[in-house]
Amino acid sequence: METIKMIVGSVNTVLWDYVLVVALIGIGIFMTVKLKFLQFTRLFPSLGKMFSQLKNKETVEEGKMTPFQALSTAVAAQVGTGNIVGVATAIAAGGPGAAFWMLVSAFFGMSTIFSEAVLAQKYRETKDGQLVGGPAYYIKNGLKSKGLSMFFAIACIFALGIVGIMVQSNSVAGSVSDAFGVPKIAITIVLTIVVTLILMGGMGRIASFAETVVPIMAVAYILGSLLIIFFNIENLIPAIKSIFVGAFSPQAIGGGALGITVQQTIRYGLSRGLFSNEAGMGSTPHSHAVANTDHPAEQGFTAMVGVFISTFLICISTVMVNITSQSYNPNISAVKMTESATIMTQSGFASGFGTFGGMFLSICLSFFSLTTIIGWYFFAESNVKFVFNSKARTLRTFKVLAIIALVIGTLIDATFVWELADMFMGIMAIPNIIALFLLSKEVRKILDEYDELHAIKKETTKKERLVEKEIL
Incomplete structure (x- = not known):
């Protein structure tokens, strides 16, 4: 077992360091230049559109998600323990300056995630009356590489559907047990029931859950952080x-300590x-692929x-809470600070x-x-x-495996499972x-196609208004 741990640790060091x-930064810079720094021109209009969607909820036919539901499902996956524990570890090991480089990664990551979303939209498929898509589909249909697409799909199943679920359920059980003194077995039972009920409802229930819970969750954490800063x-x-x-x-912080x-x-x-924020990892395109939108680029902007x-709001909220409250102490060495990063x-x-x-x-963490x-x-x-071509029996079996993984995750030491999750997520990012x-x-x-269509539409609207003025 120790040999396996050493191998996994070595692979993670090479992959993540x-x-x-x-x-990931390279593809972000490459796509940013290729797309002419679209972060500057498309982000804030997309934010405005998101608030509009939040006020006026759309309805779509079964087997699809609204653009806001797709975004909520993506954010549900993006915002996890990494935004709290991971960020605290980053500033403990890398100092306050690590927050600046987080923002740099997020800036370039926007062009990466835009690319993932539009490709997922373009190369998606319909199976059993439901839209489905993601990197495996755009690798198969876009690159025409069945082998590489299968490699990604299998890595993703293990990374997110098995070991990923284990580490997240472990976080819930540990956090609630420590804060409220509730036995882990009771937390496991409640968590299992809640997750099972949501998963049994399929895409529709997952989408409804995400669009209801994610905005409340994000706003509550950001407001709580703002109060601490105040x-x-x-x-x-x-x-x-x-x-x-x-x-x-x-070295200028904390006198070199x-x-x-x-x-x-x-x-x-x-x-x-x-x-x-998972930009470039290949996870969030799965939700953006099933969004019911007028043009793939529209969902790219939403992505x-x-x-x-995830990064500019929630991660930076965590950073500012730690620094302004002085729970991060610049006079303590990085080694000692990293050991206490979780608290x-x-x-x-x-x-x-x-x-x-x-x-x-x-x-919040739960x-x-x-x-x-x-x-x-x-x-x-x-x-x-x-992988299994949407066979109903296989999907039911996978649901059961996911629930079993959830239960096991609440009962074990998650350190090694985190390492496994990191390794599989790193492997799936490469293809x-x-x-x-x-x-x-x-x-x-x-x-370019979207911009041309948008320009034509704008010109047509302008002409229609001129005609209306002449008539009046």
């Missing part, structure tokens, strides 16, 4: 300064940012909003809310993990349909990145 950081408002400017100074000169290099700061910031919410954010909330702070964070379980299951199921690069011309073509 070197290969994926370079590959309680420590005198530390806000120094906190912002420490982020920018620490990004390029970490941190022992952190610029390389460490960049590595932890980029890797945790990429891990939290960008998911990265903005760092809890201390930050406790500083403003007292004992309720730990409970509040536990509730809902983050619960929604991630639902989102990851949906993504994995899309690949089960791909996705290859596909994004080789299909980049398709992405650019889809965006």
Whole structure:
């Protein structure tokens, strides 16, 4: 067993410290340039459209999701323990400057996730009356590579549908048990019932759950974070300064006690940012593929909003809580700080809310993990349909396996399972990145086509208004 752990650890070191950081940031920069820095021009109109969709909920036929439901399901998967525990670990190991590099990764990640979403829309399929899509489908239909698509699908099933569910259920059980003193067996029973009821309802119930819970979950955590920042408002400017100074000169923070290099700061910031928003990982395209939208590019713009919410809002909320509340101590070495990173954010909330702070964070973490379980299951199921051609018996069996994984996850030490999840997620990202690069011309073509159609529509509307004026 120790040999297996060493092998998994070595693979993860190579994947996450070197290969994926370079590959994911590289594809993000490449697509950003190719798409003419669309982050600057498309993000805020997409945010406005999202708020409009939130007010006026659409209805779609069975087997599809509305664009907002697709976004909610994607954000459900993106926002998990990585946005709290992972971010705390990043600033513990890389200093406050790691937050700056998280934002850099999110900026370039927006163009990556746009590309994933439009390709998922273009190359999706219909199976048993339901839309289905994702990297396995655009690798098979776009690259015409059955082998690479099957490789991705199998890695995704294990990464998200089995070991991924185990680590998330473990987070829920551990957090609630520690905060409220509830026995883990009771938490396991309740969690199993809730997840089973949601999964039994299929795509429709998953979509309804996501669009209801995700906005409440995100707003509650951000508002709670803003209150902590407000309680420590005198530390806000120094906190912002420490982020920018620490990004390029970490030794200038804490009088050199941190022992952190610029390389460490960049590595932890980029890797945790990429891990939290999942841009380029190949997970979120599964939900964007089933959105009922007028044009693939429209869903690509919506997908960008998911990265903005995950990193620019929720991850940075965690960073600012830790720094302004001074639960992050720049005078303690990085090694010692990393050891206590898991309770760092809890201390930050406790500083403003007292004992309720730990409970509040536990509730948020539980809902983050619960929604991630639902989102990851949906993504994995899309690949089960791909591998086994949507056989009903196989899908029922996979549901049972996912529930068993959930139960096991609440009862074990998750350290090694986290390592396995990291490894499989890293492995599944590689064929996705290859596909994004080789299909980049398709992405650019889809965006140009959208802009042409939009320009024609705008010109037609203008002419119609002129005619109306002449008539009047």
